[in-house]
Amino acid sequence: MEIGKRLQEERLNQGISLEEVKSETKIQTRYLTAIEENDWSKMPGNFYVRAFIREYAEVLGIDSTSLLEEHKNELPQTDDVSYEYVSTPSRKDSRSGNNAFFSFLPKLLVFVLVIGIIFGIWYSYVNYIHPALTKDEDSTGSEEGSEIIAPDTEEEKSTDESADKDTTDGDESSDQSGDGNEEQPEKTEQPSLSVEEVDEDAATPLTTVRLTEAENLELEFEIDGETYLWVHGLEDGQVVEKYGDERVYTSDDSPLTIDASGSNLVELNIGKASVVNLSINGVEFDYPIDANEEVHQKIHILWEPSAS
Structure with a gap:
């Protein structure tokens, strides 16, 4: 029968x-x-x-x-399709180049500042200090008649050494200031949701997303109509956890909230995606595959809990 x-x-x-x-x-x-x-x-x-x-x-x-x-x-047969997940560089890695540039920037500014100080000392000496000394010497020579007084080379040497010392002190002070600017406060990572892969050619269209730096995995479904729905926790391609009931849900069941924090890989099987609005940890999920054209869809969520 x-x-x-x-x-x-x-x-x-x-x-x-x-x-x-x-x-x-x-x-x-x-x-x-x-x-x-x-x-x-x-x-x-x-x-x-x-x-x-x-x-x-x-x-x-x-x-x-x-x-x-x-x-x-x-019964009609359904095809089982296996998927390979392609990991992408995290946002933290993509920002490493920018952080290296910005950490180098304070040192560059300090270098420019030191060059400016050295130039200022040299300019002041050439245009103000040295001419004043020469003028004093000329005046003294005039008062004493034809007596010529040789310039005090020791005094000039002392002045040069003093200027060099000031410059060196300025360098050390600037370097210390620069080192202080390099210490950046540690930033707290915020939860991030990104689309990893979209497979429209599978027997059931599949979207894979990655959730990082989140303390839990909470799903909320707003249902405006009638759809079959299940939420499974997967490990090595096998179902290890079932969240909620596997059945047909209607608008009477909306909103439906499911805590799937027990699994790092969660599979959502949505029979009629066009009547289901999905939020992941309070963030509304936009179907990359048009839910009106591809009614039956699956979504894989790769959850990476925060280190805290």
């Missing part, structure tokens, strides 16, 4: 109407009728066949896992 006839017969034996099944599962009557007639062409997609049969069987008290395994040859 086909799986659809088997479910229909069991429903009739229990005296349950299709409306009652619809009320329990939130599955539209036309899809329930298609299941009983084994007419998979009327289903919204191959993925929904097993999901709807599982919901239907549980209402009747039938073991859905055994039922699906027994009639697996009757």
